[in-house]
Amino acid sequence: MSLPAWFRTLMESLPVPAIFYDLGCHIAGSNEKGKKYILKTYNDLTRFKACEILAQSKNKTNGCENCLLARVLQERKPQKQTGEFMLPDGHSSIFERYAALWEIPGGPVIVDMWKDISQEVTLLREHEKKDLYIQGFFELFNLPMFITDHHFRITEMNRAFEKFARLPFSHLLGRPIDDIINLDLASIKSSLNLQPYVFSRTTLKRHPDLFCDLKLYAVSHNGNYLGCVGFAVAHAGRSLSSSFPHYQMEYLFELTREASHKESLKEFFDYLDVLLKKHFLGHADPLVVLIDEDRKSFFWLKEKEKEWPLQKSFRESAFRDEAFQHFYSVASMPTSPADAIATPGKPRLLPKPLLPFSANYPEWFGFPIATHRRLLGYVFVGLSEVFPQVKEAMYLIHAFLTQMAGHIRQLMLREAETASLWEGTKPTRFGRIIGQSEKMLEVYELIEMVAPSEATVLITGENGTGKELVALEIHSRSNRSNGPFVVAHCSAYSPTLLETELFGHEKGAFTGAIKQKKGRIERAQKGTLFLDEIGDISPATQVLLLRFLQDRKFERVGGEQTLEADVRILAATNKNLYEEVRAGRFRDDLYYRLNVISIHLPPLRERKEDIPLLCEHFVKKYSLREKKEISSLSPEALQILMEYDWPGNVRQLENAISHAVILATGDEIKPVHLPRFLRRGYDDGQSMSLADYEKNLISKVLKECNWNKHEAARRLKITRSTLYSKIKRYNLHP
Numbered sequence: 001m002s003l004p005a006w007f008r009t010l011m012e013s014l015p016v017p018a019i020f021y022d023l024g025c026h027i028a029g030s031n032e033k034g035k036k037y038i039l040k041t042y043n044d045l046t047r048f049k050a051c052e053i054l055a056q057s058k059n060k061t062n063g064c065e066n067c068l069l070a071r072v073l074q075e076r077k078p079q080k081q082t083g084e085f086m087l088p089d090g091h092s093s094i095f096e097r098y099a100a101l102w103e104i105p106g107g108p109v110i111v112d113m114w115k116d117i118s119q120e121v122t123l124l125r126e127h128e129k130k131d132l133y134i135q136g137f138f139e140l141f142n143l144p145m146f147i148t149d150h151h152f153r154i155t156e157m158n159r160a161f162e163k164f165a166r167l168p169f170s171h172l173l174g175r176p177i178d179d180i181i182n183l184d185l186a187s188i189k190s191s192l193n194l195q196p197y198v199f200s201r202t203t204l205k206r207h208p209d210l211f212c213d214l215k216l217y218a219v220s221h222n223g224n225y226l227g228c229v230g231f232a233v234a235h236a237g238r239s240l241s242s243s244f245p246h247y248q249m250e251y252l253f254e255l256t257r258e259a260s261h262k263e264s265l266k267e268f269f270d271y272l273d274v275l276l277k278k279h280f281l282g283h284a285d286p287l288v289v290l291i292d293e294d295r296k297s298f299f300w301l302k303e304k305e306k307e308w309p310l311q312k313s314f315r316e317s318a319f320r321d322e323a324f325q326h327f328y329s330v331a332s333m334p335t336s337p338a339d340a341i342a343t344p345g346k347p348r349l350l351p352k353p354l355l356p357f358s359a360n361y362p363e364w365f366g367f368p369i370a371t372h373r374r375l376l377g378y379v380f381v382g383l384s385e386v387f388p389q390v391k392e393a394m395y396l397i398h399a400f401l402t403q404m405a406g407h408i409r410q411l412m413l414r415e416a417e418t419a420s421l422w423e424g425t426k427p428t429r430f431g432r433i434i435g436q437s438e439k440m441l442e443v444y445e446l447i448e449m450v451a452p453s454e455a456t457v458l459i460t461g462e463n464g465t466g467k468e469l470v471a472l473e474i475h476s477r478s479n480r481s482n483g484p485f486v487v488a489h490c491s492a493y494s495p496t497l498l499e500t501e502l503f504g505h506e507k508g509a510f511t512g513a514i515k516q517k518k519g520r521i522e523r524a525q526k527g528t529l530f531l532d533e534i535g536d537i538s539p540a541t542q543v544l545l546l547r548f549l550q551d552r553k554f555e556r557v558g559g560e561q562t563l564e565a566d567v568r569i570l571a572a573t574n575k576n577l578y579e580e581v582r583a584g585r586f587r588d589d590l591y592y593r594l595n596v597i598s599i600h601l602p603p604l605r606e607r608k609e610d611i612p613l614l615c616e617h618f619v620k621k622y623s624l625r626e627k628k629e630i631s632s633l634s635p636e637a638l639q640i641l642m643e644y645d646w647p648g649n650v651r652q653l654e655n656a657i658s659h660a661v662i663l664a665t666g667d668e669i670k671p672v673h674l675p676r677f678l679r680r681g682y683d684d685g686q687s688m689s690l691a692d693y694e695k696n697l698i699s700k701v702l703k704e705c706n707w708n709k710h711e712a713a714r715r716l717k718i719t720r721s722t723l724y725s726k727i728k729r730y731n732l733h734p
Helices: 003-012 032-039 068-075 118-137 161-166 185-194 238-243 248-259 266-280 308-318 321-331 354-357 389-404 406-421 439-451 465-477 493-504 540-552 575-584 588-592 608-625 635-643 647-663 675-685 690-704 709-716 720-729
Strands: 017-022 027-030 077-084 092-102 109-116 145-148 152-156 197-203 213-219 223-233 285-293 361-372 377-384 457-460 485-489 528-532 568-573 597-600
Touching: 032 109, 068 077, 068 092, 068 109, 092 118, 109 493, 185 197, 185 213, 185 223, 197 223, 213 540, 223 248, 223 361, 248 266, 248 389, 266 285, 266 389, 266 406, 285 308, 285 354, 308 354, 354 377, 361 389, 361 406, 377 389, 377 406, 389 406, 439 465, 439 597, 457 465, 465 485, 465 528, 465 568, 485 493, 493 540, 493 635, 575 588, 608 635, 608 647, 635 647, 635 675, 690 709, 690 720, 709 720
Parallel strands: 457 568, 457 597, 485 528, 528 568
Antiparallel strands: 017 027, 017 109, 077 092, 092 109, 145 152, 145 223, 197 213, 213 223, 285 377, 361 377
């Protein structure tokens, strides 16, 4: 394409790189900056289209609908685009592009101007990170914390301060601190000029009955006062605040700061144990009773039972349901923190199940652990000796655990979530089913929705995907869970035998029928009947089953009496029943009766992210069975399992792990212990040359990208020219 000299001169005068294209989006030329900074070459590129050389990194498909140039041609007006773009040399950067259609002699051209804004974006992101850092720093503290400017107006706070002030963020931001807390700001400002911090015991303005201790630190720069940082501790009554020593407040701040970094309940209560031994001179016997998230049972701290003997004694005495009810009813009584401490003088505040323990000590105290919305548990401390500092230490422990209640709840939630992954050797992600992939989460959601209903459910999936486990989970979560769960493997019987297995038979119905026999439908009365491999039943049995599904009535083989059964039907198949209906091998009316709700189980090859979790479960299961102490798989063995497609699904994986556990001699499963069909590729790979490995890798990535060379080069992290040369060297073809 011929471009006028004046046009080229104008393009060279631009302060930014510019590339121009014809109406077919082929490169027609560029200024020197465009060749140097964008095209990265001085070679002739006029035969290439823009999308073949330049692509937006975030777009996996470089279709015209996402193209800046296509929008210019379509709308006939200038267009702007900002994003990360990959340049021909394989490097990417963030650009702001401005493209417009120019009418010049010789034909219209599209002028595309590029401005590199990577530095500006990086600075912006760093600024955002600083904001996040400040916010994250704030949230490290469970104490209410805030920052003010030099006029004592609130400029920042954490969530704990919002709860403390009982006002939302929007109502607190910008307000003077003395609008929230009763303070003499003139006196505080003069004090901060003389000392680094001020301590004040005061009340909330809107809640004069809520006492608090406030500590304000001055913030200054080059002698100029900029504002202050404040910490607050709330108390519900004057009795506790006055009892709690003023000089202990700084110590309490330090304790809560250290405790907020504990990442497990064991670490936290080990820290509490150190405090109790220090402040009660080794004469304290603690008992911490926690309540689970559902408020239906206790949350046991078994790891503390050796150090705290009362823990085990209470667990063994509180196994009955009524023990929990007695405990919860007293511990959750609405009292202020100041009045909630049970002592020998106020024994009525102590939950009934703890009274026998209090009788063994001359001095004791107890109080609930609670956030402002929920009861978390109860602390009881028995003291074998009495000494003058008992009351002061009691108030310190009470104030400490009151402040740390929110952190304790977070640790309880975290440990409950961790415990839900494994309980002994049973999978507890969802009952008996293991898997945390998105596809399995959809299955779990469906199970929870259909379980309480009486609808017939059709479970589909390949062999070995766990269809019977899904049926069992539906039954165990249904209103029929107390009834029987009866399984009928339809493919295991001939048509005649299947009929008698399902419906039963009368005495003398056929040769060998020496007595009456109930069928599986009758045996599933008030429960669930699971029909496995329903797609294999004969046409004659399909008719009988259809009638039963319509009105829940049937006759035994050879019988005349019509019987009724209150049974829920769950069916499973590894076939595509719709295709079976179209082929005439399965009745369409029976199909629609069965397919009220359908649950499809994905094959293992479509949820490979679940393989490590399944392997962990099966290793534990078969290690116990074989009386071995195998704890894990080597990374090489796990990689082999992850790369295999598992046509037999979870059942085949289980058999492979069982095989490996039997052959393993140490505490780890290695590739040599896996079945031969899995090791074949691994053994071949051990002797594979680097060139062969590279060829296989490039071929695999190209296939995954449907031979989109730009995307393949991005994934392989090589330039496109390098990829072209390797395709030619290895003679690769689509």
